[in-house]
Each structure stands twice: as C-alpha cells, then as structure tokens.
Amino acid sequence: MPSPHTPRPGRTPSGPDREATAETPAETPGAATGAAPALRLVAITACPTGIAHTYMAAEKLQQAADAAGHSIKVETQGSIGAENVLTAADVAAADGVVIAADKDIDLGRFGGKRIVVASVADGIHRPLELMERTRTAPVSGTTGPSAAPAGGGRERGVVYKALMNGVSYMIPFVVVGGLLIAIALALGGTPQAEGGLVIPDGSPWKHVFDIGVIGFQLMVPILSGYIAYAIGDRPALVPGMIGGWIANTGALYGSESGAGFIGAIVTGFLAGYLVLGIKKVPVPKFAQPIMPIIVIPIVATTTLGMFFIYALGKPIAGVFGALTSFLSGLTGGSAALLGVVIGLMLAFDMGGPVNKTAFLFATGLIAEGNLQVMGMFAAGACVPACGMGLATLIRRRLFDEQQREAGLAALFMGFFGIAEGAIPFAAARPAQVIPANMLGSAVACGLGGAFAVTGAVPHGGPIVALMGAIGGVPLFFLAAGIGTVVTAVTAVGLLELSDRRAAGRTTARATGRPTGLTAGLTEDSSFLLSPVPAPAFAAASVSASAPMAAAAAAPQATLPAQVFAEAAVEPSTRSALGGALTRDTVTTSLAAHDKPAALRELADLLGRSGCVTDPGALVRAAERREELSTTALGDGIAIPHAKTDAVERPVVGYARSETGIDWGAPDDIPVRDLFMIAVPERMAGDEHLRLLAALARKLADPGFRARLSAATTTDRTLTVLEDVA
Known part of the structure; x- marks a missing residue:
C-alpha cells in the first residue's frame, strides 16, 4: 500500500531543481527551499462554509509540495465532513503541520509538532511559504486548543468565526426549547374564558413546558460560552457560560429583565479576550499546569461576573426604567405611533431588556382595562420568527442547511408567539437581521394600533387569536402577515447586499482588484467558488x-x-x-x-x-x-x-x-x-x-x-x- 504522503496518482513529483511555475509571483520553489531538506508534512484545510475554499487550498498545498519535493497529506474538513483524515501514524511521521482554516480546528492531536496556523486564503495564495515556515515554527505543547489564523488583518475573521461558533451550538437549544413549549401549549393548553391557553399544574404537559423553558434558559449561556471558547479555548468556556447566565439573570443586577442574547454576545467576547489576556501573563513554571484548569477559569469568571453586575448591570436596569417611562408618555397619543415603538422594541433584542420592557408595559395595562397595547404587541410578536422562517423559504441559498432547518422551527415557534425563534439568525448576522425584524414588527404593531386590535392575555402570535383572546381577528392576521412579509423581504435584501459586498472584497483581496478566476465569484451560501490567483490557471503546473x-x-x-x-x-x-x-x-x-x-x-x-x-x-x-x-x-x-x-x-x-x-x-x-x-x-x-x-x-x-x-x-x-x- 502506498504511503499516505505519496503524491496522488496523476501527479509527477518534482524535485527542488525542477523548473517550476510559481504559485504567486514572489513564490518560487527554488528560492524558497534552496538546499534545505525535503519536508514530510500533514495539513488541514477548512472554511466556514466548507465548500470550495477548503478543497482549493488542499489542492494548492499539494501542488506546491509536489513542486518543492516535499510530501504532504491534507485533511479537508468540508461541508460533507472530514475527508482524507490524518491518522496518528501520519502525524507521528510528520516534520510539521500546516493549518489553513477559517474555522476552529482542534490542535490536540498535534502536540510536540511544529505548527503553522493561517487562513484558508493563505493556503490558496501562499502554500509554499506556509510549508517553509514549519521549519522554524515553535513546537506545540498543546493539549487541545483551537486554531485561529494569526497575523495582521485577521481580527474580523476571528470575531466572525467566534460568533458563528456560538450560534451553531445555540441553535439546538433554541429549536428544542421553542418546539417543546409550542407542543406543550398546543396539546396540553386549556382555553380560558378570557381567551388564551393555560397548562394546568400537575399536567404532564406542564413538565414538557418547563423542560422547554430550561432549553431557552440555557441557550443564552451556551451562546456566550462557545463564543468565548472559540477565542480563548477551553479555559474560556466556564467564564463564558457563567457570564452568559449572569447577563440573562436581571435579578443579579437589579433589572426586571436580563440582557438576553445581546448580553450573551458581549459576555462571550469579554470572556474570550479576558482569557487571552491572562494567558499572556508570565507565571512560574511550577504554576503553568494549573493555569488552564484552575487559575484562569476562576480569575476570569470572577472578574467578568463582577464587572457585568457592577459596571454593566446598572446601566441595563436604567435602560429598563427609562424605556418604561418613555412608553408611559406615549399613551393617550397616536395608537399607530405607539405601536411602531412597541414593534421596534420587541424585535430589537427578543427577550432582552428592551423586549421585556415593551411586554411588561403592555401586560400592566391589561389590568387597567387597556387591551389595545397588548393587541399591538400580539400582532408583532410572531413577526421576527415567522419573517426569518419565511426568508429561509424564499431565498434558501442565503442560508446553510442548519439555518434552513432552524427556519422551519422558527415558523412553528412564531405561530405560538415565540420571537426567540429568530435569535439564531440575529446572532449570526445582527447587522442585517435585527433591522429587518424591527422594521417588520414596527409595521405589524403600527397596523395593529391603527386597526384598534385588542389583546386580552399577555401573549402573542396567531395561536392567541385562534383561542379567542384577540379582538379584531381578521385585521390582526392582516397586520401580522404584512409585518412578516416585510421582515422576510428586508432580510433577504440586506443579506444579499451584504454577500455581494463581501464577494467584492474577497475577489479583490489578493491583488487589489478583481483578477482572473476570482472576479466572477460570489460568496453566497449556495454556489460558492473560492478565489484563485490568475497565474494558477494562466500557466502550466510543474506537475x-x-x-x-x-x-x-x-x-x-x-x-x-x-x-x-x-x-x-x-x-x-x-x-x-x-x-x-x-x-x-x-x-x-x-x-x-x-x-x-x-x-x-x-x-x-x-x-x-x-x-x-x-x-x-x-x-x-x-x-x-x-x-x-x-x-x-x-x-x-x-x-x-x-x-x-x-x-x-x-x-x-x-x-x-x-x-x-x-x-x-x-x-x-x-x-x-x-x-x-x-x-x-x-x-x-x-x-x-x-x-x-x-x-x-x-x-x-x-x-x-x-x-x-x-x-x-x-x-x-x-x-x-x-x-x-
């Protein structure tokens, strides 16, 4: 059986003295290798979408290795799973490791090896340079942190990958929690005289409902914890999760509502970078073994928790009170204007202090006999989840498979007035999704106010209307439907605009302008081809x-x-x-x-x-x-x-x-x-x-x-x- 490092069939191995075509104008095998001995390498390539960048980087690494006389085995971690997986024997025999990835890679299996970590674009454009750097790269003593590209200009990529890492772990909690709540209400809810559903105490469905609530409670610390993990590795996981729990528990800092998923994003990044900072502090050698398992988690968790409670918590509580006073001042004026403000607030943070302010304000007015504000809220409550669910149906290519599945769950949750179904989309692409949610909800709530829709129970969504708790049901559905369409169309438009801009930046990155095969590529989530430098196709390969x-x-x-x-x-x-x-x-x-x-x-x-x-x-x-x-x-x-x-x-x-x-x-x-x-x-x-x-x-x-x-x-x-x- 051939060695895993043997060049693949159809390629002619080339020695250092063979005439070669450069991968880039500055990269020639002869100049790079000189008389240095050939290397035996292993590599991993991966990108967030796992489509073409992953495979083209692998191809470029293989071609450069063949040209320089090196041997290399490349594991690709693409959308269809890991292929050409590195074995323990491959790693043991390797002189060095190249990681060309824009997602987190576990480096635990490469302890004691020289590791070069770079972006997947570097794997495409500078493969030989990466391989030569393994000669002088530091030897890793890791027990399993994740890889992240280093160097100038990479910060935005680290932030994006950390955010997506948190979202990917959060989605199952959102889906499971939301669907369990919805199922419990649908199958175990008892219609009330004033409308709406209540699950009787002692009913098995009440326990199903409570389990769903636990899923929702966990989704915020999970988001925070895995954002932190992507930045600071395992020592950041505990402070990230505990920080997320603190952010979502307003009682700890005198607020009637927690900070929700936006607070979780804040605590996740704070925990991750706090851990990175602590890691840079020099410590005696005898203390190094306990740093990642005891010292760093304890110091980071305590510091982050106290900082959030005392520095961030009071402003959050102040925002809660100020918004309540603001809404009180709007009552008695234009119902449509009040509805627009309610809609903007409920969709801004979906469970955070701004959302909860609008909800509690509307709930309090029910006891005073004012049912119209809750009617507005009920019309807009379903819009974020239903709107994003609809967006995944009308423009599937803008969303990956996990998001499309979350979109179907969001439609179901939206029917039951669970706005949190939109959180995975808002956390992944906040600049595009949150404005779309706010606009659609503002339209729905504004129309609800103009139509004088009323709500008799503190809940929203179509399920409440079907249970008889809404006054003006046809107009309620009209308002909610228009708002849902507005959110879906706006989200699709903003996402497409963002992707086109990202594609333009990507294709111009290597040369400052669109060149060769890179210029026609778009980075949508369905038909994505990786940028390839023009010389790679304009000249013949050495192989x-x-x-x-x-x-x-x-x-x-x-x-x-x-x-x-x-x-x-x-x-x-x-x-x-x-x-x-x-x-x-x-x-x-x-x-x-x-x-x-x-x-x-x-x-x-x-x-x-x-x-x-x-x-x-x-x-x-x-x-x-x-x-x-x-x-x-x-x-x-x-x-x-x-x-x-x-x-x-x-x-x-x-x-x-x-x-x-x-x-x-x-x-x-x-x-x-x-x-x-x-x-x-x-x-x-x-x-x-x-x-x-x-x-x-x-x-x-x-x-x-x-x-x-x-x-x-x-x-x-x-x-x-x-x-x-």
Missing part, C-alpha cells in the same frame, strides 16, 4: 507533462490520441459528477452568440437528460442568478447555475463555444467553456455542495484545464470530465 503545458498555452492544440483513451463502456452509460453529467449533456459546438441565447441552449442541453420539466423556468432561474452578478470566472470559463423545481434531480451540462460569448467577465475574455448546474430546491443543500466541491478541485488543476481545452469531440470531452468524481 503537468510537457504536452499539457503546451495545451495550456495553446488551447487549440491537439494532444496525442492516447491521452483520450476511451473507457470500455457504452456511451449512453458514461457519466461524471455522480451521474449528474452524462454524454447527453455535453456538447462541443454551442451555437449561441450571446448570453440569453446561450442560457436557453444550455437549458435545452440539460433537457436531454429527461429530468427538466420546464426549460423556460430553468432559464428564468438562471437569468435571475445572472442579475445578481456574472457567473463568468475569467479566463474563458463561466458556471451559470440555478436552484429550481423545474428539474427533478441535480443535472450538470458542459458546452464549448468556438467563437466565445461576452459573459461580462472581469477580464473581458469571451467565455468558451460553460458548466451549467441545476438542482431542485429541495436538494439545494448537500448535493450542490458536492457538485461544486468536485468541480472546484478539478478547475484548480491546470492539467485538467489543459486536457479539457484540447478535447475536440464530445466523447473525448466526456473522457476528460469523467475525471471529476
């Missing part, structure tokens, strides 16, 4: 044979016939990409001369598979995607794609234009090679990620691109594409 290099330089060149040895199978049974691409969906003679005609022709090409039920709908979906930004990647390649129920299963087509088509490419090179990907909406999760990951790996290989360009017939083209597993 490519001479004919391949010639083909890369002259795409029309004809390679020897043996390069295209056909598989001994019937043409109709040949396929690539797990059967998504077949001979029927490959053509080397695209007739179209412009983008609209090409999309129609590609849709017809995919129709040959027999799984396209509506070619027109497929074209329209692809055109909508093109309106967001061009799918041209540069260097004559485009990957138009669509998620639509106009296809029954995932299907991929490939077409070549002899004349080239203006696709709005960033390098202005006409597109000659087009891959079209179409997947049903219901399968827009793992399936399209697998297709993209496979394509990304191959498109990063200059040898593959050279063979594809040189293939002159459908059968020869399919032979090349069959390499895409």
Whole structure:
C-alpha cells in the first residue's frame, strides 16, 4: 500500500531543481527551499462554509509540495465532513503541520509538532511559504486548543468565526426549547374564558413546558460560552457560560429583565479576550499546569461576573426604567405611533431588556382595562420568527442547511408567539437581521394600533387569536402577515447586499482588484467558488507533462490520441459528477452568440437528460442568478447555475463555444467553456455542495484545464470530465 504522503496518482513529483511555475509571483520553489531538506508534512484545510475554499487550498498545498519535493497529506474538513483524515501514524511521521482554516480546528492531536496556523486564503495564495515556515515554527505543547489564523488583518475573521461558533451550538437549544413549549401549549393548553391557553399544574404537559423553558434558559449561556471558547479555548468556556447566565439573570443586577442574547454576545467576547489576556501573563513554571484548569477559569469568571453586575448591570436596569417611562408618555397619543415603538422594541433584542420592557408595559395595562397595547404587541410578536422562517423559504441559498432547518422551527415557534425563534439568525448576522425584524414588527404593531386590535392575555402570535383572546381577528392576521412579509423581504435584501459586498472584497483581496478566476465569484451560501490567483490557471503546473503545458498555452492544440483513451463502456452509460453529467449533456459546438441565447441552449442541453420539466423556468432561474452578478470566472470559463423545481434531480451540462460569448467577465475574455448546474430546491443543500466541491478541485488543476481545452469531440470531452468524481 502506498504511503499516505505519496503524491496522488496523476501527479509527477518534482524535485527542488525542477523548473517550476510559481504559485504567486514572489513564490518560487527554488528560492524558497534552496538546499534545505525535503519536508514530510500533514495539513488541514477548512472554511466556514466548507465548500470550495477548503478543497482549493488542499489542492494548492499539494501542488506546491509536489513542486518543492516535499510530501504532504491534507485533511479537508468540508461541508460533507472530514475527508482524507490524518491518522496518528501520519502525524507521528510528520516534520510539521500546516493549518489553513477559517474555522476552529482542534490542535490536540498535534502536540510536540511544529505548527503553522493561517487562513484558508493563505493556503490558496501562499502554500509554499506556509510549508517553509514549519521549519522554524515553535513546537506545540498543546493539549487541545483551537486554531485561529494569526497575523495582521485577521481580527474580523476571528470575531466572525467566534460568533458563528456560538450560534451553531445555540441553535439546538433554541429549536428544542421553542418546539417543546409550542407542543406543550398546543396539546396540553386549556382555553380560558378570557381567551388564551393555560397548562394546568400537575399536567404532564406542564413538565414538557418547563423542560422547554430550561432549553431557552440555557441557550443564552451556551451562546456566550462557545463564543468565548472559540477565542480563548477551553479555559474560556466556564467564564463564558457563567457570564452568559449572569447577563440573562436581571435579578443579579437589579433589572426586571436580563440582557438576553445581546448580553450573551458581549459576555462571550469579554470572556474570550479576558482569557487571552491572562494567558499572556508570565507565571512560574511550577504554576503553568494549573493555569488552564484552575487559575484562569476562576480569575476570569470572577472578574467578568463582577464587572457585568457592577459596571454593566446598572446601566441595563436604567435602560429598563427609562424605556418604561418613555412608553408611559406615549399613551393617550397616536395608537399607530405607539405601536411602531412597541414593534421596534420587541424585535430589537427578543427577550432582552428592551423586549421585556415593551411586554411588561403592555401586560400592566391589561389590568387597567387597556387591551389595545397588548393587541399591538400580539400582532408583532410572531413577526421576527415567522419573517426569518419565511426568508429561509424564499431565498434558501442565503442560508446553510442548519439555518434552513432552524427556519422551519422558527415558523412553528412564531405561530405560538415565540420571537426567540429568530435569535439564531440575529446572532449570526445582527447587522442585517435585527433591522429587518424591527422594521417588520414596527409595521405589524403600527397596523395593529391603527386597526384598534385588542389583546386580552399577555401573549402573542396567531395561536392567541385562534383561542379567542384577540379582538379584531381578521385585521390582526392582516397586520401580522404584512409585518412578516416585510421582515422576510428586508432580510433577504440586506443579506444579499451584504454577500455581494463581501464577494467584492474577497475577489479583490489578493491583488487589489478583481483578477482572473476570482472576479466572477460570489460568496453566497449556495454556489460558492473560492478565489484563485490568475497565474494558477494562466500557466502550466510543474506537475503537468510537457504536452499539457503546451495545451495550456495553446488551447487549440491537439494532444496525442492516447491521452483520450476511451473507457470500455457504452456511451449512453458514461457519466461524471455522480451521474449528474452524462454524454447527453455535453456538447462541443454551442451555437449561441450571446448570453440569453446561450442560457436557453444550455437549458435545452440539460433537457436531454429527461429530468427538466420546464426549460423556460430553468432559464428564468438562471437569468435571475445572472442579475445578481456574472457567473463568468475569467479566463474563458463561466458556471451559470440555478436552484429550481423545474428539474427533478441535480443535472450538470458542459458546452464549448468556438467563437466565445461576452459573459461580462472581469477580464473581458469571451467565455468558451460553460458548466451549467441545476438542482431542485429541495436538494439545494448537500448535493450542490458536492457538485461544486468536485468541480472546484478539478478547475484548480491546470492539467485538467489543459486536457479539457484540447478535447475536440464530445466523447473525448466526456473522457476528460469523467475525471471529476
């Protein structure tokens, strides 16, 4: 059996003295390695979405190792799980470790090894530099902290990863807690004379309800604790969780309400960075073993807890009182204006002091006979959760699989007036989600005030209306429905705008402007390709044979016939990409001369598979995607794609234009090679990620691109594409 460090089949190992093409203009193997001995390395690549960045970084590390005469085994931690997993024997035999990741990686298995930690972008753009740094990197004595890229300009990435780490652990608590509460109310609630539901004491459903409440109580410290863990590793977990519990327990600092999930975010970051600061304090060697398990957690927990109670708690309590006085001053004026303010407050922190102020204010007025304020609150209470749930349905590509599942749960929770169903989305993307929630809730509550909707019980959501506790039920549903749509549409718009801006920053990061294959890429959560420096595709790899290099330089060149040895199978049974691409969906003679005609022709090409039920709908979906930004990647390649129920299963087509088509490419090179990907909406999760990951790996290989360009017939083209597993 070959060694795990043996270069993969199809690659020709290159020594340090071989002529090589640089990964970047400053990176040449000869200059980097000199007479230094070859390295035996292991590596991990990973990115937050786990799509193409992960695999392209792995490919670049492998190519650079081959060029420099090093051996390397790369474990990829992508969206479909860990692949090419490093064994204990691999690690033991390695001279060093390269971590190219934008998510937390447990370094516990690499104790005693020289470790270089960098971003996944560095793995793509500077792979050889990372490997050479393992010669002088400090030896790790870790027992299991997480990796985080170091260096200038990385702080924003650390903050984002920490936030996403906390959200990913919090979501199960939100979903389980919220659904248990909703189920208990639905199945065990008893309708009251004044309306609403109450679960009788002693009922088994009361215990189910209480268990759900525990889930909600835990979600805030969980969010805080795992934000802290992502920053300061295991010593930060306890202070983060206890700090989150303190933030959510207003009684500890004289407030009628805790600080909610926003307080948890604050305590999570405070705990994480506090632990990092304590770690930098020099201590005697005899005290080092007890620092992470005793000293750091105790000092950080005490410091953070006292700071929150005495420094942050009183301002929070003051905000609570000031907001109550403000709302009291609005009563007797415009009901619509009061409703707008109530809506803004209830959606701002969803369970925090601002939300609780609005709720308790409305509840107190019920005893005075004023039911209208609670009617406003009830109309807006469902909007954050239902609005974000609706957003995950109308723009699935903006959300990952976990968020789409949370969206369905949020719809259910929203029906029962549980606004906390939107917290996972607000915690992950606060700048986009919180304004959308506030706007939708303000609209719903404002309309509720204008319509004179009333609420007789201190609760909200459609369930209260169905139980007879709402006055003006049709207008209540109209107000809540409009608010929900406003939140969903606003959230989708803000998220798409943010993603487009992020894509522009990403594609310009390496050179200061969009270049080569990086310029056409967008970082949405569904069709994401990683930025690749133009030289990687513009020149031949050192591992490519001479004919391949010639083909890369002259795409029309004809390679020897043996390069295209056909598989001994019937043409109709040949396929690539797990059967998504077949001979029927490959053509080397695209007739179209412009983008609209090409999309129609590609849709017809995919129709040959027999799984396209509506070619027109497929074209329209692809055109909508093109309106967001061009799918041209540069260097004559485009990957138009669509998620639509106009296809029954995932299907991929490939077409070549002899004349080239203006696709709005960033390098202005006409597109000659087009891959079209179409997947049903219901399968827009793992399936399209697998297709993209496979394509990304191959498109990063200059040898593959050279063979594809040189293939002159459908059968020869399919032979090349069959390499895409």
